Amino acid sequence: MGRVNPLDSFSALLTDEGRALLAGLRDHDPAQELATATRLRREHPAELVSAALGQARLRQRAVAKFGAEDAYRMFFTPNGVEQSTRRTVAVHRAARLAELGVRSVADLCCGIGGDAIAYARAGIRVLAVDRDPLTAEVARANAEALGLADLIEVRCEDVTETDTTSYDAVFVDPARRGGRGRIFDPEAYSPPLSWAIEAARKAPHAALKIAPGIPHEAIPEDAAAEWISDGGDVKEAVLWFGTEPGAMRATLLPSGASLSTTAPLPDPPVRPVGRxxxxxxxxxxxxxxxxxxxxxxxxxxxxxxxxxxxxxxxxxxxxxxxxxxxxxxxxxxxxxxxxxxxxxxxxxxxxxxxxxxxxxxxxxxxxxxxxxxxxxxxxxxxxxxxxxxxxxxxxxxx
Missing domain, CATH: 3.30.2130 (VC0802-like)
Structure with a gap:
């Protein structure tokens, strides 16, 4: 039996039959998957049933990041669910770019489009780029599913070949996972952090998503750095260009409380435990x-x-x-x-x-x-x- 092409499987989900099948699986219980698959295969092709069940599982997982209203309309890949930005964080970043006067952004390494969606909803025109054909198709389907296709252009190409000169801002979210798990060396990111920094410096404004554990000495002098937590959990760090060089910022979601300085205070004194x-x-x-x-x-x-x-x-x-x-x-x-x-x-x-x-x-x-x-x-x-x-x-x- 030949191997199923992932793009073909995904395209089948976008047909009327595929969409109807997915709609019926919204409240699907994964514990009953075998029985559900057996029942559905009596009326639908086995490959389509497998693809729909896999997508149903991903949508259920995505609810925590995107909320039920969006998650059950969107499409995902396993890596897309794992690595995409939580909606609250993406909305915060989009609002920040909008405040800077950004009207267009090149979203490089866009994944399944989580950030692109937030930018578009903030009224920002988006070029979303990813080199993986399936991921790019999923991003395109998500823009259409959420009624944002007029604001989001999706391209499947290597981001290092993308011309961003006509955009107000660049956003880069390098892949920080490889075949062996999480990557800690920023130069092993795909693309490397050094490339992303150079791309950022060519734009009026830029934001680079990086791992929260980045050493402070690795932060470029012309960048500001922001660490974002959501519900008390640190989710990511961002290097900002074209804002306030040298600033260190902590932003807490969902409250939006933000603490920032360009002149850090000396370490506090050590004292006995108080009340x-x-x-x-x-x-x-x-x-x-x-x-x-x-x-x-x-x-x-x-x-x-x-x-x-x-x-x-x-x-x-x-x-x-x-x-x-x-x-x-x-x-x-x-x-x-x-x-x-x-x-x-x-x-x-x-x-x-x-x-x-x-x-x-x-x-x-x-x-x-x-x-x-x-x-x-x-x-x-x-x-x-x-x-x-x-x-x-x-x-x-x-």
């Missing part, structure tokens, strides 16, 4: 803006190597989660067990920073019983392994 402990958002930590948050809170660090800020007063900030600390103890599992038993703690949240002990190990070894809840933070205080016990702080606590 409150603040855990800065991951984007703040990646952007090296913990000192700025500490200054806002009139606080200091509990250890020179740990990104926990402590203060005596509770001050609201979007950039850190606050905990009221009731106990500070040297790390000792027996003492922790006894304290939890004495306080009748039945619900325990375990967090760690700078500790070799895994939260799962603590939960496994302590016996929880009672109506109360607590948080234990495993960390170091002035170099010593320490347990900080407390609870999430609320303004009424202050």
């Amino acid at each position: 409150y402990l603040y855990e800065p958002d991951g984007a703040v930590i990646r952007a090296h803006l913990v000192a700025e948050v500490a200054a806002e809170l009139d606080g200091g660090l509990i250890d020179e190597t740990i990104a926990y800020v402590t203060a005596d007063e509770l001050r609201p900030t979007p950039y850190a989660a606050a905990y009221e600390i009731t106990d500070e103890l040297p790390f000792n599992l027996k003492k922790l067990k006894a304290l939890l038993r004495e306080r009748e703690i039945g619900v325990l949240t375990v967090k760690k920073r700078g500790s070799a002990v895994e939260p799962e190990e603590i939960r496994r070894k302590v016996k929880l019983r009672g109506p109360n809840a607590a948080t234990v933070l495993l960390t170091r205080v002035a170099g010593a392994p320490t347990m900080l016990i407390g609870r999430p702080a609320k303004p009424a606590d202050g």
